[in-house]
Amino acid sequence: MSAxxxxxxxxxxKLPIFASIALFTTVTGAGMWLNGSGxxxxxxxxxxxxxxxxxxxxxxxxxxxxxxxxxNAQLKRSYVWGMGWFIxxxxxxxxxxxxxxxxxxxxxxxxxxxxxxxxxTALLWEGFEATWPLMTTPDQAVNGxxxxxxxxxxxxxxxxxxxxxxxxxxxxxxxxxxxxxxIKKGNRKSFQxxxxxxxxxxxTFMFFQAEEYYVAYTELGLTLESxxxxxxxxxxxxxxxxxxxxxxxxxxxxxxxxxKGHFKPDDHFGFEASSWxxxxxxxxWVGLFVFVYIL
Amino acid sequence: xxxxxxxxxxxxxxxxTTNHKDIGSMYLWFSFAMFLLGxxxxxxxxxxxxxxxxxxxxxxxxxxxxxxxxxxxxxGAVMPAFVGLANWLIPMMIGAPDMAxxxxxxxxxxxxxxxxxxxxxxxxMDGGGPNFGWTFYAPLSTEYAPPSVTFFIxxxxxxxxxxxxxxxxVIATILNMxxxxxxxMKMPLFVWTxxxxxxxxxxxxPVLAGVVTMMLFDIHxxxxxxxxxxxxxxxxxxHVFWFFGHPEVxxxxxxxxxxxxxxxxxxxxxxxxxxxxxxxxxxxxxxxSFIVWAHHMFTVGIPLAGELFFMYATMLxxxxxxxxxxxxxxxxxxxxxxxxxxxxxxxxFVILFTIGGLSGLMLAIAPADFQYHDTYxxxxxxxxxxxxxxxxxxxxxxxxxxxxWSGHYVNETLGKTHFWLSFVGLNITFFPMHFVGLAGMxxxxxxxxxxxxxxxxxxxxxxxxxxxxxxxxxxxVVKTIRDGKKADAQVWEGAExxxxxxxxxxxxxxxxxxxxx
Numbered sequence: 001m002s003a004x005x006x007x008x009x010x011x012x013x014k015l016p017i018f019a020s021i022a023l024f025t026t027v028t029g030a031g032m033w034l035n036g037s038g039x040x041x042x043x044x045x046x047x048x049x050x051x052x053x054x055x056x057x058x059x060x061x062x063x064x065x066x067x068x069x070x071x072n073a074q075l076k077r078s079y080v081w082g083m084g085w086f087i088x089x090x091x092x093x094x095x096x097x098x099x100x101x102x103x104x105x106x107x108x109x110x111x112x113x114x115x116x117x118x119x120x121t122a123l124l125w126e127g128f129e130a131t132w133p134l135m136t137t138p139d140q141a142v143n144g145x146x147x148x149x150x151x152x153x154x155x156x157x158x159x160x161x162x163x164x165x166x167x168x169x170x171x172x173x174x175x176x177x178x179x180x181x182x183i184k185k186g187n188r189k190s191f192q193x194x195x196x197x198x199x200x201x202x203x204t205f206m207f208f209q210a211e212e213y214y215v216a217y218t219e220l221g222l223t224l225e226s227x228x229x230x231x232x233x234x235x236x237x238x239x240x241x242x243x244x245x246x247x248x249x250x251x252x253x254x255x256x257x258x259x260k261g262h263f264k265p266d267d268h269f270g271f272e273a274s275s276w277x278x279x280x281x282x283x284x285w286v287g288l289f290v291f292v293y294i295l
Numbered sequence: 296x297x298x299x300x301x302x303x304x305x306x307x308x309x310x311x312t313t314n315h316k317d318i319g320s321m322y323l324w325f326s327f328a329m330f331l332l333g334x335x336x337x338x339x340x341x342x343x344x345x346x347x348x349x350x351x352x353x354x355x356x357x358x359x360x361x362x363x364x365x366x367x368x369x370x371g372a373v374m375p376a377f378v379g380l381a382n383w384l385i386p387m388m389i390g391a392p393d394m395a396x397x398x399x400x401x402x403x404x405x406x407x408x409x410x411x412x413x414x415x416x417x418x419x420m421d422g423g424g425p426n427f428g429w430t431f432y433a434p435l436s437t438e439y440a441p442p443s444v445t446f447f448i449x450x451x452x453x454x455x456x457x458x459x460x461x462x463x464x465v466i467a468t469i470l471n472m473x474x475x476x477x478x479x480m481k482m483p484l485f486v487w488t489x490x491x492x493x494x495x496x497x498x499x500x501p502v503l504a505g506v507v508t509m510m511l512f513d514i515h516x517x518x519x520x521x522x523x524x525x526x527x528x529x530x531x532x533x534h535v536f537w538f539f540g541h542p543e544v545x546x547x548x549x550x551x552x553x554x555x556x557x558x559x560x561x562x563x564x565x566x567x568x569x570x571x572x573x574x575x576x577x578x579x580x581x582x583x584s585f586i587v588w589a590h591h592m593f594t595v596g597i598p599l600a601g602e603l604f605f606m607y608a609t610m611l612x613x614x615x616x617x618x619x620x621x622x623x624x625x626x627x628x629x630x631x632x633x634x635x636x637x638x639x640x641x642x643x644f645v646i647l648f649t650i651g652g653l654s655g656l657m658l659a660i661a662p663a664d665f666q667y668h669d670t671y672x673x674x675x676x677x678x679x680x681x682x683x684x685x686x687x688x689x690x691x692x693x694x695x696x697x698x699x700w701s702g703h704y705v706n707e708t709l710g711k712t713h714f715w716l717s718f719v720g721l722n723i724t725f726f727p728m729h730f731v732g733l734a735g736m737x738x739x740x741x742x743x744x745x746x747x748x749x750x751x752x753x754x755x756x757x758x759x760x761x762x763x764x765x766x767x768x769x770x771x772v773v774k775t776i777r778d779g780k781k782a783d784a785q786v787w788e789g790a791e792x793x794x795x796x797x798x799x800x801x802x803x804x805x806x807x808x809x810x811x812x
Binding site for chain 1: 395513517519526530535538804
């Protein structure tokens, strides 16, 4: 039976057990760190580096198998399904945070001010007014300067950096598509240049995002501690930023692989999966731009 | 590539394996170990409740026991058992050589022992383990939680990753690995129910990750998600949690529907009645599961429109569930039924799960729920759904397929003894809880008013019978594997499906070349 028609089942692998140990070490270290143990950071970083090393080896193994011709068309479809459903799980992760934002804006904040069905809650937070962005927390409304949870000093309008970042990310979705067209036509140069442009745009986005956070903390007084506005703002944009970082790294890896001669016009799933991921983080950003910055 | 090589030798076989049967076995043994551990926690609870007053444990530790019992049973026992069954059975049922992504499959499993080591180790930490119930409502789980909650959060994160990867594997396997001719509507119902379960898992496990992440940030980084002082809302926690939590309930029961749909036709010696309607009913239940979550929160103070919407949506679930029960009963109707152990568990499943479903309908009525909420009636309800529902179906599956896995028949006398001990034990344990619950006994308390004493004593006696019978189950399984009678390929005369076309025990590799269907 030829390799072409057989579904390749790797015989044994040390990767999963090492990945499990590394992941366990990472989260245990993170927990120790957060709970104030002096060993926490060490344990965390050992785990994180080990985990990165295992993942590197794992992807390298998968790439090597494909280049040896072990992966038949059916196995490649398994990878396609795997990536597709992984992205769906990411969508649902963001849905939790968007859902929290919508709930807070539509219900929780108005109710705290005694609107709608919740007249009596106004007695708990006298003088609190429901506004969004929430600049004055219920705590502040009652306790003034003594409050432990204070609202942000200021927030970002949508039409400065956020708009620029929107343009950057949407452009990068187009450039990564051109890269895809390039590799499908067998035009490696075009593929590499468009991919390089995408990576640079991703890095630029991250630079501006870091800039925005810096301004938020140093000038605006908008922090994680700034009540529910700061909470939703930083967790939504922060997790998105983490995903852009990961997406940029993924695309960079594909770029480096293409310099090594990887990918064929009909066989470039590593790149394709990364590009799907990239489009996904783009769509999330559009949601963020509309619901966090504009509305 | 050797086509017919056997397993590797020694411990590394299990550590490094990519074989769906090895991984399935590991899932099942792990789940059984967790089942016993969670059972011990339950018996601590029941022992304390044997009499009114505080006897054995202090109330703080009692709270840790109710929490850990729930977490270990849900995430450690029931879910991994179903994943183990999926691993063993789905490739054999659809004629696939293995799961679609075998290395990731091994990773999904090996995360779990580490996740539970982390979770259970919290019991030994300063301030004790999680004590806020398995639903970990904020602010009990944030503002007022012991420091070990941080480790609980990370344990949930990594077991969630395990579940998501396991579910992705199941979907990729079912959609991509079927033998030629195995069309979707020819798939055994166990495969169908798992396909839909996997979809639910991928949809809601990330939401669970999201909600524990919000907790982590509220605890350590000063955010205000669940803190009204900063404009957040503790009720937000409940919404996000139950958006995960309600589909989670169906994650624990849909594969059970698949198992019953495999076993009942075999022993009724009739094809399953209404195959297509079973598929559509399963899909309907899954879709409805996303729009009923707030029925867990009727008393928290949601607007009237919300109470009504979630009440009616919840009642709607009774329709597809009723279709299923009707189909199982109709399959048995005028069949030539025999009552081997798997069939006994399956029939008990249909009857007792229906009781749990009906008490669920009672709870779905919002105004009535104001009386039932957080009483032992709720405890009775969900234990009727989970113990004779999820767990009996797992027992049924083990008795049904163990000859195929081990190559040895189960001794029917031993199996039936286990069944009757479990059946009697669980009804003695959980049925009286309906009464004390309706009379107003609250859940999650170590002490109670005197008028509840008799029923609680009865429950405790039942719990110890049920607990003992699971140790007996271990004995039955080990005895079967060690010296059961040699099994044939066709273990049950009426059984249909590809798994019965391979010899018993199933060879290490099956269907390396796809069968014709």
